[in-house]
Structure formats: structure tokens, C-alpha cells
């Protein structure tokens with residue numbers, strides 16, 4: 566298949582290029598070659614490439630920055646996604662959209678299924694959610710893939726942040742009342758490679774298995790790295806950030822399992838594989 570990856574220079578984008586290239590003819594665009602906020606250019610480039618599948622991984626991903634720049638976040642995450650969807654309609658390409666656990670408010674208290682009610686708390690979550698709505702309004706052939714707490718070798722992430730902090734701090738405070746599933750970009754990319762082989766269109770939750778708080782995640786990171794640091798669990802209220810975040814946003818990989826795809830490995834195994842590369 567011919568696959569176009571939009572946002573190929575991002576953390577996930579890099580791994581998607583590597584993994585999807587094994588079995589597909591892959592074309593890429595970056596913000597320098599295609600700014601998705603330009604609808605004419607988006608249509609022109611997608612038409613020129615005429616792909617079977619477009620994997621749209623570009624986004625304004627600064628969750629706290631989105632609170633200060635809501636127009637930019639909306640322009641890129643909502644309207645940019647609309648533009649990609651409209652372009653896919655012109656070429657009859659299937660579209661993969663990478664979305665987020667932040668479309669939920671976290672109040673359910675147990676894992677979220679794909680059909681659960683969305684209610685984003687933050688500007689980032691709202692703009693990503695409207696991206697989903699634009700896709701559903703415009704396309705029949707789409708895979709909306711919600712994932713969470715991404716880390717990978719091609720971008721700064723929570724693991725690298727913790728390791729950098731430990732270089733200059735004996736004590737680190739990490740929030741212990743937000744629960745989610747850390748997800749390795751390689752595992753997510755492999756899952757997307759499997760998904761696009763079948764016309765099983767719809768919404769998917771795709772994360773590594775098992776869940777933890779940010780504090781538990783940090784504890785695991787330092788244990789694997791063999792670094793001794795005084796780690797203090799704190800509440801969200803004690804560690805205020807500009808953007809509100811869901812307290813419990815574990816995503817049940819329900820549709821994925823029902824379609825017969827294999828369970829995705831635990832985040833504990835995945836993070837060991839990733840940390841060997843550092």
C-alpha cells in the first residue's frame with residue numbers, strides 16, 4: 566500500500582516511518598513541507614501523492630501551552646485535522662488519526678471503552694476531540710486511534726525528563742493521583758501497521774497494557790536505571806499545572822481485542838526495551 570505519514574518528524578512520526586516502511590511504500594510530510602493549517606496545500610499534496618492510507622500524527626502537542634494559545638491549538642489540532650480529512654475525501658484515502666486519553670474527564674474511575682462519553686477538560690483535549698468530530702463528519706474510511714502517555718527515542722518524554730531531573734536533584738516530586746497507561750511509540754506504530762491492513766474502520770484505544778500513576782512510573786524508571794533519588798508522591802493540587810488533566814484515563818483496548826488483534830505488551834516490558842536504547 567502507499568501510505569502518507571503527515572508529521573513524520575515528530576516522536577511517533579519517526580517510528581511510524583521506520584515500521585510502516587517494512588511493508589508499505591511510505592511518503593512523508595513535515596511541517597516544513599506541509600503545514601496542515603493550509604487547506605489548499607493539504608489537498609494539493611495529498612492529491613499529488615494519492616495514498617491508500619494517510620496517517621495523520623501532526624499536532625500542537627504542548628498540553629499546557631494550549632491553554633495559553635487556544636487559537637493555535639484549535640487551528641492545528643481541529644481545523645488542521647479537518648483539512649486532512651477533506652483531502653482524504655478527495656482522494657478516497659483511508660485516514661488514521663492519533664488522538665488522546667485527554668478526550669475523557671477521568672471521572673469514570675475505571676478503564677474507558679471506545680464508546681464511553683467523551684468530556685475533555687483541557688484546551689488540548691477539546692481541540693483533539695473536535696478533530697475526531699471533523700473526521701466522523703467527513704469520512705467513512707477512518708481509524709481514530711486514541712493513545713496515552715507516549716514515549717519514544719525520537720522525542721523528549723517523561724522518561725527523559727525524569728532522568729534529566731535526577732542529574733541535578735536529589736529529591737523529585739511526582740504526582741501520584743493521575744493514572745494512565747504509558748505507551749511506547751514503537752508498540753503503537755506496530756499496532757497501526759496491523760490495523761491498516763484491514764478495513765476495520767472505527768475508533769480504537771491502543772496503549773501498552775497495565776497502568777500506573779506518574780509517581781509509580783517514575784519509581785519504575787529509576788529502578789531500571791539504577792538511580793537512587795528521593796521520590797516524593799504529591800497530589801495534583803500540590804503540583805498545579807496550567808492544563809487540567811484527567812485523574813484516571815486508562816484506555817481499555819476493547820475494539821482492538823474484539824477484532825482479534827494480539828494483546829499489546831505491558832508498559833513495564835516496553836519501557837525496559839526503550840531504556841536499553843538510551
Ligand SMILES: NC(=O)c1ccc[n+]([C@@H]2O[C@H](COP(=O)([O-])OP(=O)(O)OC[C@H]3O[C@@H](n4cnc5c(N)ncnc54)[C@H](OP(=O)(O)O)[C@@H]3O)[C@@H](O)[C@H]2O)c1
Pocket residue numbers: 572573574575576577578595596599600601602621622623624625626641645663664665666693712713714715716720
Ligand atoms: N505525546 C503524548 O503523550 C501523546 C499522547 C496521546 C496522543 N498523542 C498524539 O500523538 C500524535 C503524535 O504525538 P507526538 O508526541 O509524536 O508529537 P510531536 O513529537 O510533538 O510531533 C508532532 C509533529 O507535528 C508537527 N506539527 C505541528 N504543527 C503542525 C502543522 N501546522 N502542520 C504540520 N505539522 C505540524 C510538529 O512539528 P514541530 O515540532 O516543528 O512543531 C511535530 O513534528 C499527536 O497527534 C498527539 O496529539 C500524543
